[in-house]
Amino acid sequence: MxxxxxxxxxxxxxxxxxxxxxxxxxxxxxxxxxxxxxxxxxxxxxxxxxxxxxxxxxxxxxxxxxxxxxxxxxxxxxxxxxxxxxxxxxxxxxxxxxxxxxxxxxxxxxxxxxxxxxxxxxxxxxxxxxxxxxxxxxxxxxxxxxxxxxxxIKLKEKGKLNAPGGTQQHWPKHHKQMVDSLFNEGYRLRYSGGMVPDLHQILLKGGGLFSYPGTTDKPEGKLRKLFEVFPFAFVYETAGGEAIDNKGHRLLELPCDDPHETTPCFFGSKYEISKVKEAYGV
Known part of the structure; x- marks a missing residue:
């Protein structure tokens, strides 16, 4: 069919x-x-x-x-x-x-x-x-x-864009250190507050990182698995990138028990996701 x-x-x-x-x-x-x-x-x-x-x-x-x-x-x-x-x-x-x-x-x-x-x-x-x-x-x-x-569209091994979501005052310390380390490598900030335009830009420009961590005000993240996270994880993996949660699990392996369930999420080229895993100890 x-x-x-x-x-x-x-x-x-x-x-x-x-x-x-x-x-x-x-x-x-x-x-x-x-x-x-x-x-x-x-x-x-x-x-x-x-x-x-x-x-x-x-x-x-x-x-x-x-x-x-x-x-x-x-x-x-x-x-x-x-x-x-x-x-x-x-x-x-x-x-x-x-x-x-x-x-x-x-x-x-x-x-x-x-x-x-x-x-x-x-x-x-x-x-x-x-x-x-x-x-x-x-x-x-x-x-x-x-x-x-x-x-x-195919993602490169390493990109140049850094799109960190969430309010910085609520970020975990290790997440802020990871975001800052990418900027110190010369990554450029790109964050509009819209998931679609930011992830689209990273895809068309060849790579980078979009992150929405668990925060003190939203420990399970803000973005919804069914409507936002899983579809973009599918896009990024198909394009040669990776998509994981804060524990290093593939987003496409996570269960979903409620239509509005959320999760911390990271989408990017392989290099940037390796940096996330290093920062989060996974």
């Missing part, structure tokens, strides 16, 4: 979400999402757009979204489960920075070991899409009315 109808639905969603970002109200709604964050009206609208497009595909059994409390069954006889963050970094929209959508496509159950593919979309000066599927990471740019493939 091909995933093409799912990729097509993601493309359609991307066009509709881009139009909403351009033309719709940026105000906050009266609601909070499942983890207590205030929702922009665009968060809710993006979630509805994606759910509507996926509902048309009988092969999709269930969907789970950052904006939904629990998974939603679409087609009982479906095969695929899709977890998605409809509008990652939405708080950046009012200052006109890039934001994105993230999708993890799972075979039958929401577990990393069951992931078949992942996709993310970047809404920036250009509309872009990256897919990780069947051993390759492919980069597309929307031009002349369609997504046109640009290249296959």
């Amino acid at each position: 091909t995933l093409k109808p799912i990729f097509d639905a993601i493309e359609k969603s991307a066009h509709r979400i881009r139009d909403a970002i351009t033309n719709e109200d940026l105000c906050y709604s009266e609601q909070c999402n499942a983890t207590g964050d205030m929702q922009l009206k665009l968060d809710i609208q993006s979630d509805l757009i994606i759910a509507e497009e996926f509902s048309k595909i009988s092969a999709i059994k269930a969907i789970a979204s950052e904006e939904k409390e629990e998974a939603e069954i679409l087609h009982e006889n479906g095969k695929y489960m899709i977890a998605y963050d409809p509008l990652d970094g939405s708080s950046l929209i009012d200052v006109n920075l890039s934001v994105g959508s993230i999708f993890g496509i799972y075979d039958g159950e929401f577990q990393a070991k069951k992931m078949l593919a992942s996709v993310y979309v970047v809404y920036g000066p250009r509309l872009e899409m990256v897919t990780a599927y069947k051993g390759s990471v492919r980069h597309f740019i929307f031009r002349h009315g369609k997504f046109m493939e640009q290249e296959t």
Whole structure:
């Protein structure tokens, strides 16, 4: 069974979400999402757009979204489960920075070991899409009315960018030392507060490190396994990089017992991940 109808639905969603970002109200709604964050009206609208497009595909059994409390069954006889963050970094929209959508496509159950593919979309000066599927990471740019493939993305052994997430005052001491050591090696700071644009930049520039540690205020990290962590871990590993937690475990080997479960996470080229393992003693 091909995933093409799912990729097509993601493309359609991307066009509709881009139009909403351009033309719709940026105000906050009266609601909070499942983890207590205030929702922009665009968060809710993006979630509805994606759910509507996926509902048309009988092969999709269930969907789970950052904006939904629990998974939603679409087609009982479906095969695929899709977890998605409809509008990652939405708080950046009012200052006109890039934001994105993230999708993890799972075979039958929401577990990393069951992931078949992942996709993310970047809404920036250009509309872009990256897919990780069947051993390759492919980069597309929307031009002349369609997504046109640009290249296959491969990470270098070592990069130049350092994107450290979380509030520094809450970082563990050994994490700060690791971040500082990379800067002392000449790494450049790149951090927008949006997971999609930061991880996308590291990928397209050939490598580096994106880190979101466990902190004193969020010991289990902030980023959610199903919607954010697993999909990007799949992308980075497929591109020749690595993705681990603070104990040195592959992110794609972690269990997930709740749709909104979080974990500390590190994504990067092999050299940077070796530095993380050294700093964390794993």
